[in-house]
Amino acid sequence: MMNGGALRATMYTLVLAVAFALTGAVVASAQTAPHDPMTSMLPDAAGAVPWSVMSKTAIRKIAGRLGPDFSAQLRAYDGKVVKLQGYILPLEAGERHGRFLLSAWSPTCPFCLTAGPEAMVEVIARVPVRYSLEPVVVRGRFELLANDAGGMFFRLGEAEPATLN
Incomplete structure (x- = not known):
């Protein structure tokens, strides 16, 4: 005892x-x-356009001017309704966003862009997407942008929140 x-x-x-x-x-x-958002790009997600393919888009001199050189694998997604997974980089303050950037890299600095145009997508949402510090999934029409005035390579239009299932 x-x-x-x-x-x-x-x-x-x-x-x-x-x-x-x-x-x-x-x-x-x-x-x-498997993923440290502070040191590595978001890994490819089953059911989504792979960041590993998008991020390999090179800048080349094409027809006398600099522009993105999209791979054949990436061109197969152009104009199609697809899913993307990534981190929201808001363009304005708010809880829900109708237009934002989606990035393969976590926003570690609120004053810095986290990637170049090969790892970001301009999203124009049909249904606003709720901000999250975690990766989100959106579904919409994927466009390759060869001559975007803003320097973007990719756009997802008519987007809405989605899941990978």
Whole structure:
């Protein structure tokens, strides 16, 4: 039989052991996480246009001027209704957005663009999309922009919130 002090010491030791075990599990899961938005581009999502394909769009001199050189794989999506997954970069303040940029990179600095035109899509939403710090999925008509005055390579029009299922 334990006295009160011994029982408290045993309970304290047990609580510490559980806390250290849980901390270790959290650290272990963080170390094995497949995506770190601070250091890597959002990985391709099944059912969405792959960022790995979009981000390989090069800038080349075409017909005497600089412009995007879209791969045949990417051209197959042009004009089609597709899904995209990415991070919202708002163009205006608000909870819901009808026009925004969608990026393969997490917005780590509120004053900086997180990627070049090869890893961002201008989204014009038919149904406004709720802002989130986590990646969102939108569905709409995908356009390749060879001569956009704003320097964008991609646009998703008639967009609405979606899921990958």
